[in-house]
Amino acid sequence: MLNVGKIENGIVLDHIHAGRGMSIYHHMELSKMECPVAIIKNARSNAMGKKDIVKIETDADSINLDVIAFIDPDITVNIIKDGELIEKKRVPLPKEIKNVIKCNNPRCITTIEQGIQHMFYLADSRRKIYRCEYCDEKYTEQESDW
Numbered sequence: 001m002l003n004v005g006k007i008e009n010g011i012v013l014d015h016i017h018a019g020r021g022m023s024i025y026h027h028m029e030l031s032k033m034e035c036p037v038a039i040i041k042n043a044r045s046n047a048m049g050k051k052d053i054v055k056i057e058t059d060a061d062s063i064n065l066d067v068i069a070f071i072d073p074d075i076t077v078n079i080i081k082d083g084e085l086i087e088k089k090r091v092p093l094p095k096e097i098k099n100v101i102k103c104n105n106p107r108c109i110t111t112i113e114q115g116i117q118h119m120f121y122l123a124d125s126r127r128k129i130y131r132c133e134y135c136d137e138k139y140t141e142q143e144s145d146w
């Protein structure tokens with residue numbers, strides 16, 4: 001497999017559904033980070049056929065894993081410290097997501113007014129349904145979000 005160099009300290013997000021690597025990049029706001037970030041698209045995977053991988057070289061504690069689980073709960077998070085893999089885990093769906101997605105209801109206060117936090121709560125974990133904290137509108141994935 002393509003190797004974009006080992007990282008000494010940071011996280012490797014593995015088993016991302018092919019095509020969602022850029023979505024991770026976008027929602028985690030990695031463009032704003034100063035640290036090295038590598039996105040590998042369409043890596044070969046025995047289990048998945050194709051997958052994306054994201055490597056972020058930074059303090060693992062500073063990364064918001066809730067966002068990762070929301071975008072793709074099947075992602076494996078590998079935490080690397082001093083060049084060693086110290087933890088490998090899946091992240092459960094967050095109970096709440098803040099400022100990651102936006103409400104689609106045109107009458108929602110978050111659509112009308114500026115500067116309000118976009119908050120969603122997990123309404124149904126089995127079906128992965130999130131609702132707006134303010135108007136209860138169900139969040140549905142938009143093509144443009146991915």
Ligand SMILES: [Zn+2]
Pocket residue numbers: 103104105108109110132133134135136137
């Ligand atoms: Zn709303």
